[in-house]
Amino acid sequence: MRPIFRVAKATYHEGWRKRFLNGILIFAILIIGSSWVFTYLQPGAELKMLIDVGLGSIRFFGMLIAVFLGTRLIPDEIEKRTIYTLLSKPVTRTQFLLGKFLGGLATVISNVALMGATFYVVFAIKAPQFATMTEETGSQYQMEFMYGNIAKAILLSFFELAIVMGIAVVASVIFSWILAAIFTFFVYFVGQMSEFFGALADPDQTTSTVARVLLGTIYRILPHFEVFDVREAILTDVPVVWFPYLASTMGMAIVYVAIVLALGYLFFSQREV
Numbered sequence: 335m336r337p338i339f340r341v342a343k344a345t346y347h348e349g350w351r352k353r354f355l356n357g358i359l360i361f362a363i364l365i366i367g368s369s370w371v372f373t374y375l376q377p378g379a380e381l382k383m384l385i386d387v388g389l390g391s392i393r394f395f396g397m398l399i400a401v402f403l404g405t406r407l408i409p410d411e412i413e414k415r416t417i418y419t420l421l422s423k424p425v426t427r428t429q430f431l432l433g434k435f436l437g438g439l440a441t442v443i444s445n446v447a448l449m450g451a452t453f454y455v456v457f458a459i460k461a462p463q464f465a466t467m468t469e470e471t472g473s474q475y476q477m478e479f480m481y482g483n484i485a486k487a488i489l490l491s492f493f494e495l496a497i498v499m500g501i502a503v504v505a506s507v508i509f510s511w512i513l514a515a516i517f518t519f520f521v522y523f524v525g526q527m528s529e530f531f532g533a534l535a536d537p538d539q540t541t542s543t544v545a546r547v548l549l550g551t552i553y554r555i556l557p558h559f560e561v562f563d564v565r566e567a568i569l570t571d572v573p574v575v576w577f578p579y580l581a582s583t584m585g586m587a588i589v590y591v592a593i594v595l596a597l598g599y600l601f602f603s604q605r606e607v
Contacts, residue, residue: 341433
C-alpha cells in the first residue's frame, strides 16, 4: 500500500501544478459564483436556473478536469522518462496504475469540492429569496430539504467523475493522449444517453435486429451517466434517498471503475515503456 500512496501523493501535488487545469477551476468557480445572475434570464424559474447552472457546471467542468488530467497522467511520465525511475524501484505496474488513478481522482474530487462549496454559498445567499417567492406563489419547494439533496448531488458527482477518471487513465494506456481524450469525451456524452439507446433496443421498436443488438450492447457496456444527474429530483422535491438509489448508484460506479482498471492493467502490463 505504501508505494501506491507515494505515487498517489506525488500525482496529487503534480495535478495542482498544472496551470491549464487551474484555469478551468478558476473559470468554473467564476461561473458557479455568478450563477445567481442567470436567475434573471428566466423570470418565474429562478430556482431552476440556479440549480441547472450551478450543478450542471460542477458536472461539466469536473468532467473536463478529469479528462484532461487523466489522459495526461501516464503519458507525461513516459515523455519525461520518470516512469523508468519509478518502475525500477519496488513499485509494480499495478501499484503505479492504482497510484496514478487515486492521485488523479483525489485532485478531481478536491476541485469539485471547491466548486460545490462555492455553489453552496451562492445557494445559501439566494435561499431566503426563493423561500419568500415559493410562499407567494404557493410552490412546494422545501428549502431545508434541498440543502441535503444538493449535497447528495455533489457526492454523486464524485463517483461519476471516478468513472470518467478511470476511463481516461486506461484510455491513455491504449491510445495517444489526444485519442484517449476524444474517446473519453465520446463515452461520457454517449453515456448520458444510455436510456435512449436502451429504449431503441426494445424489441417493440421498429429498428432492425442488427440495430437492436448494437444499441443493446451500447446500453449494457457504457456507464449510465444520466443516473448521476439528480437536478430534476431536486426541483420536484423528490427525495434522493440513500437506499436504494444512492447506494446502488455509487456501488455501480465502484464496480465499473474496478472493471476498467482491471482492463487497464491488462493493457499496461503488456505495453513496453
